[in-house]
Amino acid sequence: MKRSAVLCLALVLLGSPAFAGGFNIYEFGGRATGMGGAVAARPWDASTLFYNPSGVAFLDGTRFYGGTTLILPTAKFVGAAPIFNNTVYSTKDAIFTPIGIYFSHKFSDALGAGISVTNPFGLGIEWTEDFPGRGISRNVLLQSFYISPVVAYKVSPNLSLGVGLDIVLSSVMLERNVYIFDSEGSPGYEVGKVNLEANSRMAMGFTLSAMYRGDRLGLGLMYRHKVNNQFKDGTADFTIFDNLSVPNVAAVAQNVLQDQKASTEIAYPNIFVAGVYYKVTPKFGVEFDYLWFGWSVFDQINLDFENDALDLTIDENYRDAWQIRIGAHYDLSERLSLRAGYIYDRTPQPIESVSPLLPDNNRNDYSFGVGYNFGKYQLDLSYMLVDAGERSTVENGVGKNPEGFNGTYSSRANLFAVSFGIQF
Amino acid sequence: MRQVWKYVLVFGIGIGLWGCEAKNPSQPSLNISKNQLVLSKFVAVGNSLTAGFQSAGMVEDFQMHSYPYLIAKQMGKGDEFQQPLIAAPGIGSTPGKTPLKFVNGNLVADDLTVDPVSLLKNALLPRPYDNLGVPGARVGDVLNTAVGSQAEGGNNPFFDIVLRNPNFGNTTQLQQAILLNPTLIILWIGNNDVLGAALAGGNLASITPQTEFASKFDQLLSELRSKTRAQIVMANIPYVTDIPFINTLDQVFRANPAIGVTDSVPVIFDQNLQPVDFSVIGSGGVFVPLVTEETNVKHLTIPALQLYLQGIGVPDSAKLVEYGFPPPIAAGMISGMKQAGLNPTGKPLPGSVTITAEEEQAIREAVDGFNNTLASLAAKYKAVLVDMNSMLTQLNTSGIDGYSGRFVLLDPANTAFSLDGVHPNNGGYAIVANKFIEAINQAFGLNIPRIDTAQFKGQYVPTASRELALIAAREVQAIFR
Numbered sequence: 001m002k003r004s005a006v007l008c009l010a011l012v013l014l015g016s017p018a019f020a021g022g023f024n025i026y027e028f029g030g031r032a033t034g035m036g037g038a039v040a041a042r043p044w045d046a047s048t049l050f051y052n053p054s055g056v057a058f059l060d061g062t063r064f065y066g067g068t069t070l071i072l073p074t075a076k077f078v079g080a081a082p083i084f085n086n087t088v089y090s091t092k093d094a095i096f097t098p099i100g101i102y103f104s105h106k107f108s109d110a111l112g113a114g115i116s117v118t119n120p121f122g123l124g125i126e127w128t129e130d131f132p133g134r135g136i137s138r139n140v141l142l143q144s145f146y147i148s149p150v151v152a153y154k155v156s157p158n159l160s161l162g163v164g165l166d167i168v169l170s171s172v173m174l175e176r177n178v179y180i181f182d183s184e185g186s187p188g189y190e191v192g193k194v195n196l197e198a199n200s201r202m203a204m205g206f207t208l209s210a211m212y213r214g215d216r217l218g219l220g221l222m223y224r225h226k227v228n229n230q231f232k233d234g235t236a237d238f239t240i241f242d243n244l245s246v247p248n249v250a251a252v253a254q255n256v257l258q259d260q261k262a263s264t265e266i267a268y269p270n271i272f273v274a275g276v277y278y279k280v281t282p283k284f285g286v287e288f289d290y291l292w293f294g295w296s297v298f299d300q301i302n303l304d305f306e307n308d309a310l311d312l313t314i315d316e317n318y319r320d321a322w323q324i325r326i327g328a329h330y331d332l333s334e335r336l337s338l339r340a341g342y343i344y345d346r347t348p349q350p351i352e353s354v355s356p357l358l359p360d361n362n363r364n365d366y367s368f369g370v371g372y373n374f375g376k377y378q379l380d381l382s383y384m385l386v387d388a389g390e391r392s393t394v395e396n397g398v399g400k401n402p403e404g405f406n407g408t409y410s411s412r413a414n415l416f417a418v419s420f421g422i423q424f
Numbered sequence: 425m426r427q428v429w430k431y432v433l434v435f436g437i438g439i440g441l442w443g444c445e446a447k448n449p450s451q452p453s454l455n456i457s458k459n460q461l462v463l464s465k466f467v468a469v470g471n472s473l474t475a476g477f478q479s480a481g482m483v484e485d486f487q488m489h490s491y492p493y494l495i496a497k498q499m500g501k502g503d504e505f506q507q508p509l510i511a512a513p514g515i516g517s518t519p520g521k522t523p524l525k526f527v528n529g530n531l532v533a534d535d536l537t538v539d540p541v542s543l544l545k546n547a548l549l550p551r552p553y554d555n556l557g558v559p560g561a562r563v564g565d566v567l568n569t570a571v572g573s574q575a576e577g578g579n580n581p582f583f584d585i586v587l588r589n590p591n592f593g594n595t596t597q598l599q600q601a602i603l604l605n606p607t608l609i610i611l612w613i614g615n616n617d618v619l620g621a622a623l624a625g626g627n628l629a630s631i632t633p634q635t636e637f638a639s640k641f642d643q644l645l646s647e648l649r650s651k652t653r654a655q656i657v658m659a660n661i662p663y664v665t666d667i668p669f670i671n672t673l674d675q676v677f678r679a680n681p682a683i684g685v686t687d688s689v690p691v692i693f694d695q696n697l698q699p700v701d702f703s704v705i706g707s708g709g710v711f712v713p714l715v716t717e718e719t720n721v722k723h724l725t726i727p728a729l730q731l732y733l734q735g736i737g738v739p740d741s742a743k744l745v746e747y748g749f750p751p752p753i754a755a756g757m758i759s760g761m762k763q764a765g766l767n768p769t770g771k772p773l774p775g776s777v778t779i780t781a782e783e784e785q786a787i788r789e790a791v792d793g794f795n796n797t798l799a800s801l802a803a804k805y806k807a808v809l810v811d812m813n814s815m816l817t818q819l820n821t822s823g824i825d826g827y828s829g830r831f832v833l834l835d836p837a838n839t840a841f842s843l844d845g846v847h848p849n850n851g852g853y854a855i856v857a858n859k860f861i862e863a864i865n866q867a868f869g870l871n872i873p874r875i876d877t878a879q880f881k882g883q884y885v886p887t888a889s890r891e892l893a894l895i896a897a898r899e900v901q902a903i904f905r
Contacts, residue, residue, distance in 0.1 A: 183506075248599070
């Protein structure tokens with residue numbers, strides 16, 4: 001009773017930060033997260049609606065599976081000498097709680113269907129107020145909600161094909177400090193800050209998936225189509241600081257930086273997943289998944305203000321990227337299962353776009369978890385360490401950041417996933 | 425069962441703690457020295473000298489030879505360094521006039537028929553100019569003046585052209601420099617706090633009092649130090665009486681023992697600015713003193729030429745008799761003068777075109793006082809101080825790079841001064857830029873290349889005829905702006 005109260009609370013705290021390469025999130029189940037997300041080839045529970053929707057045709061009865069992943073990210077920055085001294089700046093403490101909630105039902109032996117709510121793209125990085133890159137990004141929060149109805153049909157006893165719809169809503173918030181009168185070699189004069197907030201229009205995507213479920217062998221394929229999110233008529237609120245060292249410029253800034261509407265677009269990439277599962281012994285199974293992300297859709301961010309003079313283009317020029325995910329489970333008993341996983345995650349981000357907005361890097365993730373079932377009920381807990389290591393925008397003494405904001409970032413995150421399942 | 429949970433928990437906590445936070449990243453280094461960063465963003469603040477004013481005016485061609493622009497070019501930042509460029513024909517310091525030109529040995533200013541402000545070429549630059557030199561600015565103006573009507577020296581449209589208020593919130597030169605967030609500021613100001621006194625023939629009342637100068641300059645540096653991250657390079661003030669406007673006519677001074685004048689005084693001179701020897705026999709050396717309102721005159725300023733042409737200062741026969749010439753000789757001298765085109769009126773040259781020894785002394789002391797202030801403030805605020813005072817002395821004594829400090833009418837091929845006799849010309853500004861470059865290189869361990877000053881020789885084509893057109897000098901209205 002108590003436990004489910006905690007869970008309910010967690011479900012209310014919606015939010016989503018960046019933890020797979022770029023700003024993809026893939027941790028939407030306590031079991032899957034324990035296995036490094038390598039679950040596309042086996043329909044373990046209703047979270048297959050996210051990882052490989054065709055798996056829903058193999059799930060018996062009516063099921064609920066849901067939970068959250070507590071993500072505790074940390075990132076640090078030290079600026080390049082000799083421009084900066086060796087002060088290390090940190091992000092503010094934050095907890096993000098993306099959810100994965102699933103409901104599945106088997107309509108006949110061959111036909112299964114379900115619906116899921118997940119937050120597969122997101123980003124949240126808040127630097128301290130004195131962070132020197134505050135003119136680029138001081139605080140960013142991108143959230144996505146995917147509502148995904150799915151139908152899967154078994155074309156043979158072992159092979160299921162699935163098709164799903166993604167109904168996507170996103171919101172974005174960016175806060176940065178505003179400098180005026182910038183010029184080559186100088187950021188200009190800091191006069192205030194701007195807060196941009198926008199909700200996307202409803203966007204649509206779809207998934208196509210297939211799963212082979214053999215006795216010991218499992219195979220899975222999934223394609224999730226890209227989604228282009230239009231953020232129209234967001235708000236840009238400007239705040240001019242008090243106590244400017246040149247006080248009479250405040251009125252000039254106020255005149256240029258009037259609160260107004262702003263729009264942008266953010267694309268989420270195509271994702272292709274292929275997985276192989278093999279049950280080595282009755283108690284022990286392993287899975288290997290390969291994921292490909294069409295991140296090259298994320299080429300630039302255009303911020304379009306009512307006042308065209310303020311329009312801004314941030315070049316991102318992401319490359320397509322891949323991940324490998326390896327997961328294993330060992331069943332200690334009928335009820336208790338241990339899981340572990342490893343992920344190598346290639347960053348899609350070229351060095352030129354490494355910035356306070358999103359300092360990405362190749363990542364090594366390590367996970368483990370436990371699952372316990374009480375008959376109709378299932379509880380899955382897992383931990384994952386996401387280690388993005390260090391990434392510098394300085395190569396051989398040359399700064400690569402186009403805005404001249406060079407330094408080295410390091411980031412890590414701790415993830416705690418909890419999910420609860422019921423088979424009705 | 426319980427055992428397993430316990431191990432899982434311990435393992436989990438262990439990993440959680442180990443993975444808890446991002447590691448402190450190690451600091452990378454860029455391939456540039458700390459000193460090179462000083463050059464990231466360069467801004468110049470000052471008066472006409474900083475603006476690149478020449479020949480009693482401002483025009484793009486002059487501004488492209490301003491010392492701040494020349495320095496920026498040597499730093500490799502010429503394209504970024506923005507100035508309030510003024511299209512031809514340019515704006516003269518005399519309202520309604522263009523800058524002076526040197527035409528066939530004459531100094532000529534045309535009428536300016538358009539609104540001066542309309543000549544500003546890059547008026548829409550969406551930030552302050554990097555060259556914030558405003559012709560006419562005094563120390564107090566840099567601190568307080570945002571629009572021309574507020575200028576200490578009276579209405580001065582150059583403030584409106586350079587500062588473009590109210591578009592920039594009625595900000596001053598100082599504030600606009602702060603808004604640019606520079607890493608290097610050249611601040612050369614203070615010349616106009618004393619120059620006007622010299623140009624007006626020794627108007628000592630117009631000199632900024634020493635304490636006022638010191639407190640305003642202190643405030644200026646204090647603001648720059650507290651509100652910018654910039655390194656500050658300052659320059660001191662040359663002796664403002666050591667310029668062609670003041671000293672060109674020193675060569676018409678002679679003692680005349682024949683009539684008991686033992687001091688060197690201004691005497692009758694010819695079209696070539698040579699004293700006229702009135703002795704009829706032998707090599708007597710008889711020179712006729714000019715009539716001056718003030719006594720103990722040390723310098724005649726260039727505007728005295730114009731008055732001289734009208735006969736002001738040229739003694740009449742009564743005056744000659746008073747000097748001790750017998751009346752018949754005096755009468756002969758008068759007719760000689762008239763034949764030479766002079767108009768002996770006997771009226772004295774007014775004090776506004778003569779500088780007495782006392783006045784010069786007071787002006788030099790004012791400059792010395794200002795320069796002492798600058799030296800102590802440079803030390804207090806850890807600014808670099810460039811000795812432009814000794815540079816001018818060197819120019820006037822031994823010359824620099826083959827340039828002289830003589831007026832264009834006397835040394836058109838080598839002069840470092842422009843046609844107004846107050847401001848440098850292209851070569852002169854290159855010499856000034858080199859002085860700053862040397863000081864910057866030395867202070868910050870840099871290697872900004874020096875400018876080859878020889879390339880600016882020949883700005884004025886020397887005329888075949890050495891004949892001096894006195895009428896041309898009428899146009900030399902070099903108000904130091």
